[in-house]
Amino acid sequence: MAEPSNPHNVEGENPEQPVMAADEDEDDDGGAPGGGLPVLKRSKGGFRTLMTTIHMASDWDATYPREGDTGVDAPAGYITLWADFFTEGNLRLSVTVFVAEVLEYYHHHISQLSPFGMFRIRNFNYTFRAHGSDVTVENFRRFYQLTVNTGFFSFNQRHGSLKLMTPPKGVSKWKTKFFYVKTFAVYAHMTFRDVNVGVADEDILVATAKTVEWFSRLWPIELKKLDNNQLWVLRMMLTRPDRKARPVLRENSGEIVVGLWSMFEPNFEGKVELIPCGLREGFNLEIVSNFRVPTRAVSLGIWASLKSVSPRNSWRKAGEETRAGSR
Template identity: 55%
Template structure:
């Protein structure tokens, strides 16, 4: 974790709702099964801002679906969009944390882990400026609007035939280091290259092979060729240095309702009859306006 992110352990007896002013809680399991890292990708920022969520309000089981969707679509050569994410998943809330469940009849993109235990007790704090989304604290007792857009089918989206289930796996330190190299050094006239032990160029996917023992080099770009990592970095939302270096006042924040176990937020289903058809409708507490995304 970069030093300027100000990562620190909680004090004994703290909960994730006790993040100091100017800090945000991060669960350790985000950085394991969820294949999550910082800085945030543009897609993760767009998800948080569309659903009006603070990152610490997402459970790991919800975040893993967000991350799996993004890298699955990128691996298949499809731009990940919030509107398409909504075709697969419905926002839900349970025990005070938000998550996503697969929409009925939507094709599967992943096989999620059966459970993640004790994740609420494993957390730390970082500066909120490192999370480059417009942080909001969504009311877990508010209405969750049921999505009614079409699910992906051959006749609704042109990329449907390319869909595949891509399993998730944890990245090792070496692999994360290579990714950080690629977004951390902006070189306009050079690009990063993966080399095998014999110095021959290797395809980038080989850095994810557990037995790869090569290295990363920086090579000069050819005529008219732009540094490749300038393309990579456009997929990330980089933190503002001035905001990271700002002096924080300290003291406890006001996130005491984070993970409120009384806020189950599970709406009841009522069957409404329309002629000979039956339609299920989710009933929840209060109206909350959610912006459209098409």
């Protein structure tokens, strides 16, 4: 298998980029009159199809919202998740350790993250995993800066950094497509961050051949919708159709591909296949360490403590402060 073409210039430095290219503008997506969030506009049939497609575990009790609900109306013990996290951003539950660490580092709640922010998190996750580089918050920060816009958090490309992806166009009405899951489905220390405080610029060096050893191996991998087997072979999905099998990426010749970045090449025609393995062998053991998974005892404890506590008051307070600040 040939090595990918190098996107860097001859000196190995980053091409100059604007802080945010025109095609990376956040979609405000509108809202309800008075500055509130719009109500649900997604069919129950579409919700059920999504839950089946992404293999949503029954433990998370994914719940279709009530008529007239908005994204702030999660019942006590539940949180809101945006459907485009899953349909466009390749998110699956349980979340990976990296997703949890990003939420914890920036001290915001997953419900306060726009889909565009999730796109960048997940794209970085599979880009670095495909290249065999360390998937860390520190490395993520070399490419992205936290931002806040219209009451939601996202990430802009850091000035001077290599562009890893182009966000999809046509992601509209995302605030009207949501559902609820039990709070512990996203096992991370999350808080509802005040969207009015603003976000300070972070002082961190962008990645170059002079600052990090993996830079010369890196090439941009555009955002792409991945199926469950592709997420599985990238170790970005925990639920497995067969626990006595492990996924491998094969070329049409039948050869197992070592470089997972190959699946993103435009001319790659191979596929992910399952091969037998023991329950306590290799992949099935190693993959678990990539995810934040609460034990059943922890889950029950969290559920009991949160059953009488609703996040909607925290969210509504943040929303009211946002609207008051914009008047």
